[in-house]
Amino acid sequence: MPSSVPSAVPSAATARLASQPLTRSFTALTSQVRTAGLLGRTRGFYALVFGLLLLALGGIATGVVLLGESWLQLLMAGALGLVLTQFAFLGHEASHRQIFVSGKANDRSGRILAVGFAGLSYSWWMTKHTRHHGNPNQVGKDPDIARDTVSFHEADAAAQRGLSRWITARQSYLFFPLLLLEGVNLHFKSVQSLLQRGPVKGRKLELAMLGVRFGLYAGVLFWFLPLGMAAAFIGVQLAVFGFYMGGTFAPNHMGMPIVPADAKLDFLSKQVRTSRNITGGIWMSALMGGLNYQVEHHLFPSMPRPHLRAARAMVREHCRTLDVPYTETNLIRAYHSVLAHLDRVGLKARDPFDCPAAGNMRFG
Template sequence: MLIGILLVALGGAIAGFILLGDSWFQLLIAGALGLIFTQFAFLAHEASHRQVLESGPANDRMGRAIAAGVVGISYSWWMTKHTRHHANPNKVGKDPDIDFDTISFVEADAAKQRGIMALITRKQGYLFFPLLTLEGLNLHYRSMGTLFARGPVKGRWIELGLIAARFAVYFGAIFWMLPLGMAFAFIGVQLAVFGVYMGASFAPNHKGMPIIPADAKLDFFSKQVLTSRNVSGGMWASALFGGLNYQVEHHLFPNMPRPHLAKAREIVREYARTLDVPYTETTIMQSYGIVIRYLNRVGLAARDPFDCPMVNQFRRV
């Protein structure tokens, strides 16, 4: 049912694009496409977890077709990165989602930044959402880097073919239908909305939750629950975030389909209470506030030691 709704939405956006023609209202279509592509990415994510179809290979075929052919990112790159994340969420040296990439998620990375990167890092919490406007471009870049890198990549040529076909149709239609400036604006808006929506959907799940040191050992339940955060909102949040609002349950039962996560939540909350393991759930706005404060706190590690007023006074003397 979900894929049918998304296909209708995509068809409506394409129809609107054709009917509007040479008009700056096309930027509304671009924004809509950013939202639709993100929803397709959620569906590919669910397929990667074997939640959609009965067999693993069928889910992989579906996930690869959606990720590469519709969204334009590498399914193999995503699978490799995401599998490592699920095995060790928020663990230093193990979770690629907390590796440095413009944003520093641990103080050790923040302290290494120099020059312009240090300036960004010091205010990275406030800059986090503006920087997400570039995340769509970053996702395409990193997935293509994997496909062109040396070493084995499952389905490399299939994905390259799907991505090439997708971008040929996408860019071909845009530059054929729209004036040059409008075409670039259309692509920019679509990528910005896609990046912000993707980042705003994944950031509340783990950012600002405990970081596990590289040498620490935790049992599976504690590791997954302590590092994950749910977002309240029920079915509306589930539709908006593709089920990622039930992040605790998703990490405990990664193959569980989206409709069952709400029921699992009640069981997991009670079990966590009996084990005295903290179970975190906040509203979406509270979670964003936590993320911003956490990133700014980490960013203080990039502060120039001579920013201290007392030290500056002695320097002048």
């Protein structure tokens, strides 16, 4: 059921009329999924993935030692960026209670994976991501579409000023270059969130873990490699990490309908209409950490990665029966939709006296 043009969010009146039958139908779908055993844990799968990632880390460390003072070390840096992103995917899955039955066990493993390996604050991620899952693409409620360097809806684009306005006007063209800085941004926001005022769960532990991680990582590199080479190694690793992370999460919701702040939608409609699946089967699932099944992930956040594919068939049929738009496309078309959306939004930040011929060269 491929789709490249998202269906509009229904009006509040229509949503209220449809919400009760859709709510009852989702209860039936949940029962079907549970009966099929798709909510059961797959600890063997996650143990295998974790073991393979540890082996990959060991291989990278061996490569760094064998290469010595060679600029080929930047290949190791790129590989490290990829592997650390995969650890971040596992941390994301632990935060959703996908790995263990116990919430405490998931939190402990999630904190180790996110903070110790990926270098991201687990408490910051949990707070932000929980809000996103509750209200995906909803103005004022989803932190993932809040105004930042990139604007996701017209009102924010029109409100940008100065350099931010210049970037927003060209954000469809700058999107991929900006992703190269996303790794730095994620690390900065992690530390910033832990240093902010007010209660932060696990603040001291995470600050200590981040300090040890960054200290050991930078210390070993600058001890083993020349100054410039070590700095370049860290730069490449951060660029690959940010590009991979941002490039994986971007197709999930960007370019899908934006939900008005006052809209009231039932759970099924809210999650399905704002999410996009990416085709590609098992290889795409490995590449994206299971996030290619974004619709199913949002409907059943605690479902382990290996079960999402089987749930997809049930959810697609359920949505077809209820005439709820189910969006699924390949990665290239998904990125085209993302860039086209950013381009449309960016128009609101453009100078109205810009050359009109530029409009003929835009994404569409």
